[in-house]
Amino acid sequence: MPQYFQPEIETASRDEIIRIQNEKIVKQVRHVYDNVAYYRDLMDKKGVKPEDIKGIEDIHKLPFLKKDDLRECYPYGLLATDLKDCVRIHSTSGTTGKRVVAFYTHHDIDLWEECCARAIVAAGGSNEDVVQVCYGYGLFTGGSGLDGGSHKLGCLTLPMSSGNTDRQIQFMMDLNATILCCTPSYAAFIAESLKERGYKPEDNKLKAGIFGAEPWTEEMRQQIEEGLGIKAYDIYGLTETSGPGVAFECSEQTGMHINEDHFYAEIIDPDTGEVLPEGEKGELVFTALDKEAFPLLRYRTRDICVLTRGKCSCGRTHVKMCKPMGRSDDMLIIRGVNVFPSQIETVLLNEGYSPNYMIYVDRKNNTDTLDIDVELSPERFSDNIADMQEMEKKLAAAMRTMLGIGPKIHLVPPKTIQRSEGKAVRVVDNRKLH
């Protein structure tokens, strides 16, 4: 069984990694400066020229990109190649109607799939494995990413997509799936469903799972490992940087190795933007070193994280990131979908409701729940309950369109949601994930 998908790079010396990064960053900055007017303006405003970036140690001179920049540039503003060279897009769930669309060339898909293949090998996979991918396929990166990695490695791939648990279980058992890829909450749900159907953990052929796209705890890992009789590995990525596989866990299960030959990671102080020394907690920033179509430089992920560079027993030399410990903005990840309170506010205002609301997020039976208290305005109050229920339904549907997931709406009397004088507390997250 192979230990690495690409041993020479995954175990490369520190000097070798820096050499690769130096070479790639110089080329990449030139590529972006020449082809992305938006970023060229940012660099010009900061007084940085491509020739000022002589190696990776100069990266701190470059301006940051934030989510707002990506929205502003929708859809083509950050595209760095001809459209004819692009072969695919993926997209985030989007906010205020504008989504982030990421473009991929053949090369970009290739490097992404390589990253995912590395993750599968790190989870103990080889071309003899049967990989069941039940991340969603489509605009979401989860399905395509792991599917691509599985192909690259030569595994038999079951492109299940999400949902239809009966069918998932049938294929898992009948086709002897050995590696499961999905969100951790879905993995826990599958474990529970297997138990309900009378299966014991040893009845399935699974040996490992690669779970990501939403925050999860060590307790949940233990629960999944026991429930399915497997080892559960974390994987990290975001649409902006390509998708899952930017970082992945190895047998040590103490943090995720970042694919440093493709993605350069920094930790910054979210308030000052200053780069923090290794081991300190701050906001995670990524630079795509060799992506062609959508090469983000110094993209602020808003994930709060720590990087460590100690020796890993797996033999990989790439830097490790911990599980994200929270967010530096107010984004919530609910059932794998990114949700901003501002999106909920936009829907309320569009639908003619008061912008006073409370969001309650919880995890019940391993599934995230989203409940929103909304104040009823006097004009909307009807003495007929069917009218009121119709209203709630319409609002829930508008929320689902905006957010990509459906909340449960609770109408409450006017002026009953607490007004605050400073920063309003609008979110109560009872999941205790960090």
Add this chain to the structure above:
Amino acid sequence: MAVRQLSIFIENKHGRLSEAIKGISESDVNIRALSIGDSSDYGIVRMIVSDLERARDLLGENILSKVTSVVAVKMDDKGGALYKILRALEEAEINVKYTYAFTSNKQFGAYVVLRVDDVEATEKLLSEKGFELATDDEIRA
């Protein structure tokens, strides 16, 4: 002719109804009839009160209230009376959103309150069919 009903919106939580009508109960305003439509989150309380304006004042600004026109029909307090009224509405294809009934302390039997879209048309139909409608003043007394 139509009767004015007072509706209030309250959370479906312990003690909310008594809290809401506390002011009314401490006054000389009488709640003649009350019906509730509820979901797991809230209740819509519909009332016929002896003095609607005062009742609204007594609820205060913090209780969301609203006045709706409804149709009130007098009926005998005996079996089959409500059925006749509902049959007449059904034949005329008038949709009743909700209804409630209460007995009267007057010499005749009871009232049935009907919430419909077109109050006027409903009243016209019921009058023509020989039913006796209650006036706003009458039903409050």
